[in-house]
Structures are given as C-alpha cells and as structure tokens.
Amino acid sequence: MLKNHNTTVIQNMAKRSFRTNRRRNISILLAVLFSTFLTFCIFTGGATFFEMQQTQGIRLHGAEYDAYLYGLTREQQELCRENPDILRSGIEAVAGYVVETEQNDTPDAGLLWTDETCWEEMRKPGRTWMEGHYPQKADEVLVKRESLKSCGLEGLKTGDTFTMTYGTALGEFTGEFRISGMWDGYGAKDVVFVSKAFYEQSGHELSSVASGRYMIDFKPKLMTRAKQEAFIESLHLEKQQNLFFNMEYENAVQVLAGAAGLAGIACLCACLLIYNIMYLSVSGNIRYYGLLQTVGMTGKQIRRLVGRQLSILAAAGAAGGLAIGAGVSFWLIPSVVKSMGVYLGKQESVRVAFHPWIVLLSVLLAALTVFAAGQKPARAAAAISPVEALGYRPCQAGKRSRRTGRGGVLWRLAKEQLTKDKKKAGIVILSLSAGLSLFLCLVTLLESEAARTIVSNYMDMDMVLENKTLKKENREDRRQVMDGEFLDELRGIEGLEEIYEVRCREILVPWEPDFSDMWMEEFYDMWMVQSSYEDEGRKNYKDHPEEYSSFIVGINETEFSCLNSTLEEPADEQAFLEGQTCILYRNGLAFTDGELRGRSVTCADFEDPGHRRTFQVGGLTDVNDYTGESPGCAPTLIVSDGALREFAEEAFVYKVSLRYSREYDRETEGELRELVENSGCAKNISCESKLEEMETVKKAQGNMMEVGLGMVLILALIGILNYVNTLVGNIRSRETEISVMESIGMSRRQVRRMLVMEGLLFAGGSLCVTWTVGLAATYTLYQSMNYRKVPFAVPAAPMAAASALVLAVCAAVPLMAYRSMEKKGTVVERLRGAE
Template sequence: MKLENNNKEVVKRLTNRSLKTNKIRNTFAVLAIVLTTFMISSVFTIGISFVKNYKTMNLRVQGTTASVSLEGPSEKQIEKIRSLDIISNLGSEITVGQVELETLRKNRCAILIRYADKEDFEKQISPAISDIIGTYPEQIDEIMISRRALEFLGKSNAEIGDEIKLSYIINGAVQEKEFKLSGIYTDYGIVQDIGNILISHKFIEANKLSVEKNGKLFMTLKPSARYTAQDILEKEVKLEGNQKFSYSYDRNETLVKTALATAALVVMIALFIVLSGYLLIYNVLYIAVVNDINFYGLLKTIGTSPRQIKKIVRNQALKLSIVGIPVGLILAATVSFIIVPLAMSTFFSGTSATAMPREISFNPLIFIGATIFSILTILLSCNKPAKIAGNISPTEALRYTGAKAKKEKKNRNSTKGGKLYKMAWYNVFREKKRAVLVFLSLFMGVITFLSVNTFLSSMNVENYIERYVKNDFTLQNILDENRDLQDNLDEDLVNSVRSIEGVTRINLVKSSKLQIEMNEKVFLPSLLNQYKNLEGSTDGAYKFLEYIKKNPKELFTSVVGVDDDLIERVNGELKEKIDVEAFKNGELILLNAWYYGENYEDINEELTIENSDGKGNKSFKTKLVNDTSGRLPHGLGSPLGISTIYMSNSALERLDSEAKNLNVYVDCEEKYEPKVNSELKNIADNRGLWLESKTGDTEEFNKSQKVMNILGGGVSIILILIGILNFINVMITGVNIRLKEFAVMESIGMTKKQIKRLLSFEGMYYAGITSMLICTLGVAIVYLVAEMTKKIVDYAQFIFPITPLIILITIIFLVCLIVPRVVFKIASKKSVTERIRKIEN
C-alpha cells in the first residue's frame, strides 16, 4: 500500500527554493505573464471604453434620449401617453423665440430660446450634454445658456450670477430684458451655427406660452417597445388636426452592421492575443520542467507523490503570476490613459470629435475579468508541464527526451534513414504535439501582425481621397436658422472664382425644395425599404401614403441641379450609363438608388414636379442611379423614404427661378494650388461659406493615419515578438532535451558540423511548413479581416500585404536556421564524454 506524504510546509519550501534557483526562468515567465495580462486587459479596457464613448457621442449628437415627439399635445393626450407601459421618460419643450443681434446675422449663426420641463431636462436632455454648472432657471429673469451661445455673444468668460442683456424675438415682437445666469452647459448639436438658451417656467407663464399651443412632447421609449410603440401610440392616442407622431430612433440602432463587424474583428484579434499568450506561458513553463526533469525524478525517489510534484509546478506559476499580473494590469491602465483619448480624437473629426468623450472605463469588473482570464490562461498553460513532472518515474527522468517512443518502421535502413534531410524530417514530426506548437506559435504571431497591418493599410489616404474628395476644392453654401440655403454663393462670386489664376474647371450645383405628385410606383418601393430599415416594419410607409393622399400639397423633396459638364463626369464613372442628352434637355431626372435598397430594380415611370410658384408643373422620365462616382451631393433633406431628385440646372431654373447655389466644385493646376487655396479661403471667410480642399483633407487624414499606425504598429510588434519568442523557446527546449542524443551521435562518429546541418534542415522544415500555412490559411484569414474592414469603413480597399509577408517569411527562415545552431553551439562546448557523463548522473 502506497502512503502519500502530506507535508504542505515541505512542498511550499520546495516551491520557493526552486523559484530562487531559476532566476532566468522566472524572468522569462514573469515577462510572459505581464505581456499576456497587459494585452488581455488592454483589449478589454480600450474596447469597452470605445463602445461606451461611442454610444455617448451618438447620444450627444442626437441631442436627447427621446425617440418620439408629438407637436401641440393636449393635457388629455399627455396623460394618456403617460399611462402607457411603453414610455420610460416623458417631457415637454417649447421653442420660445431667438436672440435678435446684428453680429449673429453677420456671422451666420443663431441662438434659440427654449423651455424644457423638469423631467425633460433632467432625464432626456442632461444625458446628451456635459460640463453642467449651476442649476436650471426657476425665476422669470434667470437663464441657462450653452457655451456655444456664450461664444456667439462674445461672453465665453461669463460666470454663474452674471447679468446678460438680451434682445430677442418672441410672439413676433422684439423685446429686451436683462437676465441673470443660473447655469452653463456644453451641447453637441450637429448644427454648429446654433446655440441655445433655456428659460424658466415662470417666463413661459408670463408670456402666455403653453405646450399645447407652442410646444412639443418628447418621449423616451422602453427598449422592449422599440418595434411596437408606433402601433400602440397611434391606436391608443387620438390625434387632432395635423398632429402626427415623429420617430427619430437612437443613432446607435442604425449602426448594427458596423458594430457587429467591429466586434467580430476585435474578438478575432483578442483570440489571437489570448492564444499567443497561452503558447508563450506554456513554452516558458515547459522549458523549466524539462530542464528540471531530473530534479522531479529524484523527488519521486524520496517519496514525493505525483500530486505534490504537480502542485509544486502549479504553485511556481501562480507565485510568478502574483508579480506578473499586477504589473500587466498597471501597465495596461497606464497605456490606456494615453491610447484611449488619442484614439477617440483620431478616429473622429468635426462634430463627432467634439462630442466624443475621452473617458477610460476603469470598471473593476474589467480588471477582475482580466485577472481571472490571465490566471485561467496560466493554469491551463502549466497543466501539461505539471503532468509531465508529476507522472514521470525516476528512471524515465534520466532518459527523458521529450518524445514518445515509437515503433520502428519496417524496412528502415541506414542508406535511406542516414540522409540528414530525412533524419531532420523524422525529428520534426516524431513529437507531433511539439511540431504543432512550433507551427502554431509562429503562425499566430505572423497572422495577427498581418491582420493589423491589413486593417491599417486598407484605410490609406489614397482610398479615402478617391472615395470622398472628388475635386481640388469645394465651396458650399450653408443653411440659415430655418434650414434653408442662404444666398451667399451668388453668380458674382462664381465668376470671381472662375477668374482666379490657375483654375481649370468649375462645376455648379443648385438646390431647391419642390412639391411633387405622389406616384406610388416610383416612391412605394423606397418608402417600404426605408421604413423597414428604420422602424422594423412597413406600417409607417402605408400610413405616410394615406396621409399624403389626404394632404397632397405636403409631399415635397430636395431637388439638386447639376451642370452639363458635371453630369458627363458622373456618367463617365457610372456602371449603368444614363441618357446624358435627355438629362441635359430636361427630359430625364435621376433618383438616388440608395433609398431603394441593395437589390433595387429600375423604374420606368414619369414623375410630375410642381413649379415653386404653384403655377404649373412638369413631368419627367425617371431613372434610378447608384452614384458610384460619389460626385452627386446630398440635397437639403426630404421626408423619410422620398429620394433626392437630380436634374439639369436649366430644368431646375425653369421650375424655380430662385433656386440657390449649393456647391461650387473647383479644380486647378497643381502649381497654383497654394495660391488658389489662399484666395478661396478669403472668399469663404468673407462670405460665410464652408471650404473643403483636397490638400487639407489629405493632411488631416495623414495625421490620423500616423496615430493609427503608431497604435496598431505597437500592438503588432508586440504580437510578432511573442510569436518569435515562442519559437525560440520551443527550439531551445528541443535542443536541450536532445543533448544526450546529440552526444551519443557524436560518440559514434557524427561531426558537430553534421549535427548543425541536421538542425538547419529541421529549422528549414519548420520555416517552410509555417510559410505554407501563412500563404494559404493565413491569407484567407487576412482576406476575411479586409472584408470586415470594408464593412467598418466604406472607403477601405483590400491591399495584399506582400512586402510585410516577404519580410516576415525572411525573418522566420533566418530565425529557424540560426537559432538551433546557436543553441547547440552554446550547449555543446564541453566534450562528448563530459556531456554523456553529466546526463547519466
């Protein structure tokens, strides 16, 4: 009967002393644990921070948590809506008027005066704004003002309690009053030229304003009511006159495909990191056990049980993790403070960049999860080495080579088996698990590197410029407070731009909003597609049709006029050509095929458009166009599901003689680009126009790309180093556990030169097979990453990473050929007799 020693103190002492005598091993093991923990916790921290900040950004741009509104609600309607089980928050707002100031008109901006009740402000508006100081106004002479509005007023340094004199329009009359500042906040509305002032309920009462006559009711739906709310509201709430519910669902809901693609890509990279970390820790502990195998064999001779030996190995790993895991977590937290804000400001620009928070999500669950994940990885990694140490007998420990005994194949003779390249092939695969470990270590590191490289290279500046920036310069008219085009881009300005030295081409785009007659064959497919995508059902499309049948004069759309040269350029890049002459002659109009979904079918119907003065109309042939050129601009906005219409400038002028210029596209000779840019910038500043330049966009993109390359390149280098370090560890192990074998081979006449050649052949097989895996399975994975990138970024193009691939394969061959020879040279400095005697002792 076998009795097990139950001396916990001895096991603990053996564990500690073994750690003290293996300082180099400990260093490598701690480094492996630090890298693994760092990579895991970094991915979780940065990923969760990104998702959280991204949702906040979308909410801020949206301006409220509310997703449904109703204009002019009665008290009876409000109470009925409040009683429904689909509403989580309910609040009302009143647009009171706007500030009347000459400087605001001159700078093409506006300040709106609004009222929000307590529930609306606290539960629906507050989550979409930030940096709130002070309180919501309660007295008739108190106001709460956005920082953007303070900037427009020239009072950016104002403080709580300051008095601000305002001239404003309310109920059609201009009034003047001095207000006390009770609160300040930052808002992030997508319209950058509008600021906001919030006033008190007492002010509303004093000016005899009410929600029913002057305001709107805003509702935040419960998540469970996302797809049923419309039917319930319109069934339960009786509407009056022209009342209708307006639906504007969370912007995050419309980004599901992008979010899924991003999540899939992050999960794939995270799995690569976890597996690479597992292999790294496994290799380090495996080497430690193999090097100390005689020690574990001797322990068994003095009565140490297999269970106790396994415990020694596992305890060593866990003690090392006590050092490595905290260091990895601290390093990840420190790096996140730099990476997260940098990434947030890099990936977004304009309004999105301003609204995007730079907050780092240091939820304790992230670090607890990363710690547990790291410990599980460590325990899993040391499981096999612990089994080897615990199950080996003293006799086997002396003869251990790391390979299982195999039956000799029949017909194996010295003539065929003595070839070095055949011996090397046999050595590579005589321990299949070790061979798979080597291939996997290299493969994972290289593929992770190539995946990150592909993700970044797919989003290069050339692709971005080709997709989005079609002209050297674009001058764009801006909207006034009523969302109509201002008259700042007139013909005189266009002629002055045309006269600038170096300008080679000008294209003019006009825009208007015109009433159209409902043609169900034209618009029903687009209505059904858009309502289904946004609301999850097509009921809204049919309700909209019914409404238009009763109110035909309320059907309008954005109409964009295009000059003859521009339509020829567009047609030259379209896959499906159009009848350009019919378009120029005002017989053909184009509808944006995007509204009709991916599998759209062309519509050979006529569409009637009313003149802007209401006197007469004109019928046009229609054609759906998928603008692959990217040259046709978006219009001024239309009802959901109603496409923007494109026609010739001459045709639009006949329908609306006061149609205003929307865009002027300018191309110039390259040598005159700086001069043209300077003159256009002066024109834009003086006229209040928006100017875009290809050079400016390229510079901004290159700044972002540089940051992305630093971040992605840093991660890639760490991962490729992990892969190469894994291989080096495995090769060191392979050579060390075969030292006896090499010594015996030398004793029967094999030279060191031949052994080095044998090891070179083995390294070449490792490199060759790994390269084949990379060039087949690896390329498929890289292609999959490229396809996911296209779903995340629409301008991305797959660029095969041929240069990085060649460099990495070259490095793999060099490492695989050199490392085994160097290890053997260092390990075989003593004579054959000394080496054999040392192994047998």
Template sequence: MKLESNNNQRIVNHLAKQSVKGNRMRNFFILFTIALSVSLITFMALFTMGVRKSYERKVEHMQHVIYYDVTKEQLGNLAKDEQVSCVAKMKTGPSIEVEDYILSFQYMEESRKELEMLKLSEGKMPQKEDETAVPKSYLKRIGKPEKLGTKLSFTFLDGTTETFTVTGFLKEQGKSKVYSVVLSEQYAENGSQLSQVPYTALVRIHNAKQYNQTGFLNEIRDLASKYGIERKQVNENNAFLKTLSGDPNALQQTVMVIVIGIGILFVSVLVIYSVFYLSVIGRIRQFGQLSTIGMTRKQIRKMIRREGILLSMRGIPIGLLLGAAAAYLAQRDGWDWKNTIVTAIGVTIADLITVLISIRKPAKLASAISPIEAAKYSGETEKQGKKETKKLYRKLSPIRLAKLNSERNRKKSMLTMISLGVGGILFMLGATFIEGTSLDEYARSGEFSYGEYQIGFSSNAVETMAHGRTGIQMKNPLSLEFIKQIEQIEGVKKVHRFERAEVKWEANGENVDDSVNTFSEKILKDMNRAMGTSLDYAEMAQKKELIINKNDLVQELFGWEFAVGDKIEITFFNGTENVTEEFTVAGILPSDYEEPSPKWQWLILPEQSVKEIMGNINLTDLLSVSTEKEKEKAVGKAIRELVEENPLLAMETIEEERDKVEEQFHMLHGTMLGLSAFIILFSLLNLLNTLITNMVTRKQEFAMLQSIGMSEKQLYQMVQSEGILLAGGNVLLTLVGGTLGGIGMIEVMRHFEAEYMHYHFPLWYFLVYTVLLVVIPIIVSRVVFYFFKKEALVERIRNSD
C-alpha cells in the same frame, strides 16, 4: 512498498510542491505565460464591457425619444401618459455661421434627476427675456470678459440685433466649432427668434430597458400615433437604442473578443505545452527513479497536473490584477464590480482548462517511461531502424553539429518551430491589418470620393435667401466662370460638378420639403444594371418618370416604402412661380448601390425633365475638386481665397475628414499594436525558454565535447547556430504563413466592402521581428556560457542532472 500503501495523496502533493519550488527557471516561464495570457484576456474583456457600461451610463439620464413640432396640448398629453416617466420641452432656433464657427440658439430646460438636459458650470439658468447662458470658451473666443453679467449682442439671419446678459456658463465637453446660446422660457414664448418655433418634446419611457430594439421602436411609435404625432416627427435616441438587446454591433464586438481570446489561449497552450514538454524531457531520469521506488503512472501524471495547477494558482491572480488594473485605467467610467467578478471567474476557468490541456501530453510522456528506458534516455528522438551512414568518417564543424542535433531531436525542434511560427503568423496578420489600412481611402469613401475639396453653399445663405437654395441658384456663384478660375489653379486635375434642385413633394399623405438629384443617359445605364431593368432615358423624360434611392430610409422614417408605379407630386420654384408636376416611380435602386454623386437624395429625375421645368437656372449645387497629391495644400489655399471672396459659398476639405478618420482608427490600431506586441512577446518567450532549457539540460554534453578538444569558441558557435537555425525556420514559416494569411484576410475584408484595405507586405514589422529572433540566440548563448564558465569542466561532467 507502493506509494498507495501510505498517505500517497500528501506525498504526490509534496513532490509537486518541491518540484515547483526547485525548478525556478521553468516556473518563471510558465508563470509569465499564464499571467500574460490572463492579463490580456482580462483586459480585453473588461475594456470591452467597460466601453459598453460607460456608454450605458452616459445615456442613462438621456431622453429615449424626441417628438418634433409638438403642440402644448400634445406636450400635456405626453406628460400625463402612464408609459411616460418624464417629459421636457425645448425649442431650436436659427444657427448662424460666424467666421469658422457656428452659433446655435435654443431654449432648453435645466437638467433634472431623471433627464439630463444641460448643465451649468457656474451661475444660473436664464429667466428673463434678455438673459442667456453660453460656454465660457465662447467669450474667450470673441475677446469678451469671461464673467457673469457680460453683455452679448447677436445679429440674426433676419438682420435684427438683440442684446443679452450672461447669467450662466454651460458645462463644456471637449472642443467644438458649435457654441450653444441658451435663452429663457420667456424668450421662447415671446422672443422674435423662437416664439413661432414649435416645441420639441424630449421623452423618457417607463421601464424602457425591458424592451428589445424592435419592441422599443413599436412602443414609441404607438405612443406618437396615440396623440396625433406623425411618424416623421419621431426620432428615437439611437445611443439608447444601442444599449438594448438585438444590437448587431454589440454581438459582433462580443464575438470578436471571444475569437481573439481563443487565439490567445491557443498560443498559451503551445507555449505552456512546449515549456512542460522540455521540462519533462529534462527530468526523464527523475521520473524513472520515482517509478523505481513504486510511483505509479497515474501518480506521475497527477504530480505533473498538480504542478500545473499550483503554477496556475500563482499566475492567474497576478494576471487578473494586472488586466483589471489596466482596464480600470483605460476605461474608468465603465468600471463595474459585477463585470469584474464574472470576468475573473470565466478567465480563471478558461486558463485552468488551458493549462491542463497544455500539460496533458507531457504528463502522459513522463508516465510512459520505464525505469530502464529512463536510465538510458539521452534526449534523442530519432526513429528506430534509421539507416546508418556508409561513410567511415564525416566532416564535423560547429554548424554541422548544430544541424545534427536538430535532426536527432526533430520532434522537439518541430514543436518549438510550430509554436513560434503560429505566434509569428498572428503577428504578421496584425501588422498586415495596420499596414493595409488606407486612412486616406477611407476618408475618400464618402463625400470626398471625387476630390479633396468640396465647394457648396453656405448654410447661412441658404437660410436667409428668400427661396433658399433655389434663390442662390438663380444667380449661382458656382458658375462656369468660377469653375474655370479653379481649373486654372496649378495642381488642379479636375472639377466635378453636381446638380440638385430644392422641391416639395407629396406621396402617401406625406408633404416633405426636400431636394431632387438628376441623372444623365450614361448614369441610367449603370442604374439599369444595378436594378436589373432596361429603362429608356428619353421615354422616362417624356412620361415624367423617376427613380427612388434609399427606399430603406423612407421605410424607417415614414413606416412605408415607395413601390414601382407610385405617383408623386413634386413642386418646383422655377424662379418666377411654383410648378407642380406628377411623376411616376419607374425603378428602385438597391440599398447598396454606389451613388455617382456625393449627396444623392431620395428622388432621382432625368436631367431633361428638370431642365424643362427649371428653365435656364444653373442647378449646380456642389463642386468637388481633385488635385495633384504633391500640390494639394497649395491648391487648397488658392481655392479658399476664391471661396472667401463670396459670402454665399462655403468649403470643406479632405484634411478635416482625414483628422476625423485618424481619430476613429487611433484606438483600433493601438489595440492591434498591443495584440501584436503581446504575440511577439509570447513567441520570444517561447524561443528564450527553448534555448535556455536546451543549454541547461545539455550541460554535461557540452562539457564532454570540450573534454575531447572542442574549443569554447567552437562550442559557442555550435549553440549559437542551433538557435539561429530554429529562428530561421520560424522566420520562414512566419514569412510564408503570414503572407498568405495576410492576403487572405485582406481579400475577405474587401469582399465585405472594406475597399480601403489593400495588401502591403509589412516589411518593417517583419524586419524587426526577424532581428529579434536572430539576436536573442546570440545574447542567450553568451549569458548561459558566462555562468557555465564559473563551474569547473570536471564538475560539469560529473553532474549529469
């Protein structure tokens, strides 16, 4: 009687349930694989969405746009506009450098429901002209009592000293070298440091979330134009802008998560497929028996699919819980139930499809075996028609037997090796990324591209000097004598000198306080190559021509771009009087041009033109000092001593920049290490499953070999050799594929301007991976044979299943 004659649905389900209950070892590996893949994908998805959600919540009560230098009338008009939901005003006064920290004086309104300005941890906002609110950490730093009512005296850049009473403590977020000193509205109107400072308007727009990025920018610029606020006075909140649709970075992050998720699912497919394949091979005789009593091929496939679904229903919830818990702990501020539910549904569907794809081939294999073939099945997969050896005898040893077993089960060995190799290659790619990232080069890719130490003018000095930067340059402390002092320090390789002149320029109705850089005839040759021009240095100096840099930023700030032929009026102060000259735009540098100076501005003029106007003024604005690597710290200490002798100078170090870079890459490298650890775990899990299943299904074969004279030691050596051969193939595949893939990955990244990436073979990662692959077969074989020894040899021969 066929199974379909009765309640076959229940019988098939019952058989699947019994199989799941009975095969605990297989179930453990499959459950572990499913839970691991689900938990990692869930964590990655929820963590990425959590970061974005946390970001959105942080900007939820921030201003959408800042309008600088506005009048009281403009403030009133903005407050009445239908498009505006909230307006707050503030003033920013002088900033003062004190030792190694900065004091920033400002007036700002207290936070309200819609707009978060500043929060107090204790006390109240200053109301009177002589009241202030400061961070409590500032009082601790200067050794004052950390309590309300403390008197603070400040000496401003104009030399005046004023005393204030602390009425409130500002809420602090992390460590900072900049301390805010918040003053009252009365002081903003009447105080010496703020009364002449124009207001800044912090504005929120009605229904701003409904805009895309382009629409939002158009809206806030149109609003500014409506009330006579110039384009250059508009500063959109980029933090809020990133939360709107159209952000390319958000799209890149989403694509990255999807690609990594697909990679994880692919590895899961290989592992689950391998586990089910070995499980089916081990149960071929059982399937033959079921066929004998009337089970159809369709029902056998259905039974195996049912097993996969049952295991998924157990493994997926475990993985979802673990992944969600990890994401919550890692990003609590971004936790969102809606995102969690959507992710859980998506991951469940994806992993179910993964499992069904994984077991499709093994199920087809199981259903294709006839009862007679099943009875004769030995597990060998060698091809029919293979020529037999002509030798009457061959030398047998444990290692030789291990090779023979691998050859006769070539398909199974290749499948395992490929699934292991894919994991190994992915692991090597992650390790190559970590090993190939030069944080030092990344730190040097910006302003520190010329040296480890930068010496420039103190911001205090620039603010207080009568003619700003030019006033310092008239008696420039960055003199040839000062440069020679630095060059004489042991360990200094070279001192790079860069020039800049402070100017005012007028073009297209805009009047801008700015500075200009200079170029030599040598630099012009490089710029000509970048622009595809053939400009002549002497001719440019004679005709008063210049080159435009960063034209895209001009467009962003003013809404228009410079074009070749445009006229620009530039006003210099040459030490005695203001000199105005008209220059013509002769060329425009491409946006990706690699600038030959750390701080190039928009207007780049020939050195000769600027010298003719500025006379003998030393225009040196910045020194960049490169050092011998082993003497970097000693040189830095000596330079700092020289800089501290002159209050007009300030110094920045690459060490500070490295610290910032390390903080940026810390999370990225942590993620890569986590992914690498996951991939290793998958590969080792696959190897472990293969070895254990292989030994358990061949228990009778091992007993037969022992019965004809093979010693326990020889049997152990044979099984161990099989595992090491499998691991060796994986190591070779990982070495070749991982190396080629790593080189390719680095080249692609360098093509996209990641010049700080260099290929370095991840030797230690590879050695650890290799050791694990070799040690596991040794440990597994010992453990399994320990349990084999508990059963008598005769019993092992008798029990073939």
C-alpha cells in the same frame, strides 16, 4: 512496491529542486509570469478599449444615449417611463432656426430646447466647461463660442445681449436675447439652446418628427436585434416616426462576440506558452523521476512532488505577472501615451479600466493552464519504470528507419525535425500563427477605427464649399457667391487635383395625374400631418404650383458614377448623360424603385413656367448631397450638367467639391480658407473640411488608438516568445543528437545552417497558416465587428514588418541556442555529460 509515508521528504525535495534545477524553474517561473502578465494586460487593455470606445461615442454624439426617437407622443413617453429596461430618457426638440443677425445674414444655426434630464444628465458627459445657467426665460439663450462665431457674434460673453431674426413654425420674428450661459464640449456645434418658454410659444409640437427628439438610455448594456425590434414594435410608431439605435449599441452583441473570439485566441496563445515550457521542463526530468522510484517513492508521491513544484512556481509567477501587469497598465502605458503628445483635453488624464474579475480570470487561467500542462508529464513520470527511465529520450518519436531522399542533407535533417515530433511542431506552428493571426486581426480592426477611416464624406472629398444663401426663404436674398472669378482663382491653387461644381435651378413640377399627383399624395401622407391632400392639397397644388417649388440639380459624369453605385438598381449611364433620364431624391417617402422607374416627370423653370422639359425617372436615391437648397414638397430632380445647361443658361453654383493632390494637405487647406476669407462672401460660404472632421474624431477618440496599439504589440510577442522558449527547449533536449552529428563529421557551420533551416521551416509554416486560416478567421471576426461598414483591407506595412520579424527571429533563435550549447564544452565533454 510498498508505499512510504514521506510527505515531509517530498516537501523538502520540492524546495530543494529550486536550487538544484534553477535554470528549469526560472524558465517555468518566467513562462507563468509572462503569460499572467499578458492575460492581465489583454483583459485590462480590452476593458479600457471598450470603455474608451463608449466615451468616443458620447463625445461624437455630444450626449450619453442608446436610441434616438424622431417625434414623441404622450403615450410613447409614458411607455418609456414605465419600461423597467430604460434607465433614463430625455427630450430634445427643434424650436426653430436663426435667420440672421446684424453681423451675419446667413448664420446657419439652429434653435434647440432640452429638458432637465437631457441637459443635466445625458448631455453632461459631453460638456467640458460651462458658466452661467440653462435658459429659463423666453429671451435667454445658452451658446458655444462656435455658435456665436457662426452668427457673427464673436466676443460676446455671459450676460451680453444681441438682436437676431429667427424662424419658427409660426413664421419669422426679430427679438433681443440675453446670453444666460456659455459652454464648451463635444457635439452640437452650430446650436443655440433656448428655454422651455420659448419652445412653447414657437408653435412646434413634440409629436412632429420635424421637432420632437427623444433620447433613450437603456439599463442593459447589451440588447439583441430581436429585443431591439420588439422594443420598436412596443412603441407603435406612426408612419412619420422613426427610432434609431446608436451604431455602438445596435451592434454591441456582435462586437462582443467578435471580441470574445479575439480574447479566446489571445488566451490560447498564453496557454500554449505555459504548456510548452511546462511540458519540456517536466518531461526533460522523466529519468530523474523514474530513478526516484528505486528509493521507494510511489507514483502518487511523484505526482504530488511534480504538483507541489508546479503550484509553487505558478503562485510566484502569477503574483509577479499581476504586479508587472498592474505597473504597465497603470503607469507605463499612460506615461507613454502622454509622452507621445496625445490630446487628452483639459485636466484629463489617461483612464485605465480595472475590474476585480480581471485579476481573478488571469489567476484562474494561469492555474488551469499549469494544472493541464503538468498532468500529462506527471502521469508519464509516475508510470515509467526505473529501467525505462534510464533509456528515456524526450525527442525520440518518429520513424527509426530512413531512406535517402531528394535535396540536400541539411534540408532533409531540418524537415525531419518537423515530422519527428509532429505534436510539438504543430503546437509551435499553431502558437506562432495564432499570435500572428491575432496581430493581423487587431491591426486591421484598429485601422478601421482610425480617424482617417471613420471620416470619409461622399466621394471622399477633402473640402466641400456650399452656398449658404440658397437656404434663404426670400428668393431675393439668394446670390451667386461662387461666381466665375472665384472659381478661376480656385483652379489656380496648385495643391488641388480635382474640382467638381454642382449647379442648381429652382423649378416647378406641374400637376399631372401620372406622376406628380402620386408623389404629392405620398408626401402629404408622410410629412404633412396637419392637412390632408385629398381635402385641400390637390386643389391648391393644381392652382398654385409655385408654392411647392423644388430644384433641378446638375452633376457631371464622375459624380453620377459615384451616385449610381449607391442605387438599388443602377441607372442607364448613357441615357442619363444624354439628358433623357433623371434621378429623384426619395426624401424619406415609401416609394420603391420599381414604382417610379420609367415614369415621366415634367419640370418648368420657376421664373418662366412656360419653359418646360420632360425626363424619365431612371432611379431613386436616398443620398442627400444633391438636394439643392433643401428638399421641397415637389421632387428634386438630379440630371446631367449638360442637361441643366440646356434647360437653363443661368444656374446657381450650389456646391463645389475639392480633392487635394495630397490627402489632408494643411498647406492647400490654408490657401483655400484664405481665398474664401478674401472673397468678400466668407459668411455666405460654408466649408466642410475632412481634415477638420478628422481632428474632431481624433479628439473624441482620445488615446483609444494608442491603447489598442499597445495591445497589438503585447499580443504580437506571445507567439514569438512561445516559439523562442519551445525551440530553445527543443535544442537543449537534442544536445546529445547534435553532438553525435558533430562527432561523425558535421561542421559547426553545417549545424548552424541546419538549425537556421529548421527555424525558417517553422516560420514558413506559421506564415502559411496565418495567411490562409488566420486570414479567413480575421475576415470573419472583422465582419462580425464591422458595424461601420468599412471595406476590409489588410494593412500591408504592419504585416510585412511582422512577417519579416518572424523570419528573423525564427532564424536567429536557433543560432543563439546553439551558441549557448557550445559554451558547455567540447563535443566529447558534451557527450560524456549527457550520459
């Protein structure tokens, strides 16, 4: 056929097609618009989510840093300053602790000094308010209202003075201090900031792991595990030193890989949506394109015509999608978040992340998808002859011959639709299951990030009460603040389901060559930098074991089961409960479980050294919930509560752990706090509340969870709308077939039942793929991003609701499409119109 130069005609035909094929073009336009909108929202929401997660990390830590070094030498500081990958670094050092004030003898507050970089740059993002200035003189302090309250100094303000007794490396002192400033923000609750002048006279050194802290903020936002290990090796850490990366930074690479997998699935869903609509729309007009060849249009010109139509629709759809996406991201989402009453802090607004690459990526993805979607049908339209075009039917794939099968006729007809065009059915099931799988994965990840999941203390108790007087160095100041009367009143609170008492007694561990000598030698090597065990430590320990006292701690069977589950090798339960064995707190020493297990350790009562008892070591633990007052030089022994009662009739109630009948029960917590306040020892009892911690984490998260939920809801619509568009197009292309079945006796009710069965088969197939392949993919992605080690669990309620919604939509959409087809006229009119 001779080529005609009719470029102008092609352009006019492309424009005219928008009027003559309005319904088809609106479908394509909406498909591109909605897919562009989805990809834009996905990338914008994802970027916002990650930036907010970074903000959450800053708020939880109280400062912006990626790594935290315990102990700092001058050589290491120089190495960090010269390292081109380090953006900034700041010093934070423990200067001592508050012993008592005139209003509170157990304040439980620490003294901390930070350099200018740490305070002005790294801690600045964690501050929400400040007045005054950072301390400059040795008698100046900077405080929060919480730290004033813990010291019993409520009501003081900037410029006021107070007297406190404090402890440093040189001993205990009493002095008067002036409040140079006050601040509020995240992190560092019970901390009093002091000046550099105070730190220099405290006797502490930055090289000591008990004092020196070094915050490091890296330039690269991602660092592989290999590079992290190489950086640690470059510092040449001493035995006592340790460097920890923030969990977010340490696992950033694997989290990003998991996020890329999620984004890939989301993009696949959007691409399938565009592809299905494009393919159905273009292939449905194959006959029209074939007939154009009879008037002289070549195959190349037909491809240009199809390409011109699709490019105009793609441009309009992409522009509309970006506009709607921007409106939703920057206006609707913040409005919804605010209307939900989400805490954002003073003068804080919802910050939606936006980057130019999001626009470019969304447009590029839409363009590539439209191009890929139009290639195959355009080639088919150009290759078909006019004669073949007259007999073309888009849904004639499959076997021509049929055999009568088992089951009802309607079920057989419904199943044939899945096998007639396997590629199309596969795409529909794939797109729907991909959307459901993505929904499953995101809901699971969001559930693991929820404040209720993050806040989970040891044994998952709702409230832990602790005797603060046991931290007093002067033994005469230690008191039984939670006595029998107090415990009886606790048991009388109806909202409490479980109460666990942990008791402790001060002990000595006499010197012996088989165990204690080995323990103390390692302890000196690890922690006693200034002195040597060989030179003076061994002799002093033999002669004066009372200077190296420790604690024996008694726990019940439930607590032992929980502790035993954390051991490298579980201890023998019967031997422990019978008082034959004990668990040792490792206290950071380099002992392995095999080195000490089975050895005998003897302890003596501190007040009566002649009263002794010997236990066998059943295991080592790093869990610091049962360390008595604080880990001493000698080992802390954890034994059964029965063994402790046999060893010592009187023991301090060190800790009481409480579980409510209903988790996060505010009413029960209120009763508990009232009981503590009325006990007369409120200042000597610390209350660690899981409900309070959850509120802190929730406050730090801001609206992160709401943005994540918005992403989930948007992505859940992808697969459903893909199914809706595909199935509607499929039924429209089968109008002749359905009309023929009606003409030979199939009733409308039977047609509706058949179409519902088809929809349920599609839904069943997608659910099967989701709960097999999708669940496996979800588990893989979840574990790649699960740096918090939260156990994998499928949120039952959201997935049950999503599955029910899919079944309902898949059953309802075919009925709606058939009802639309019925409005075109009678069976005869539809058959006549088809030809």
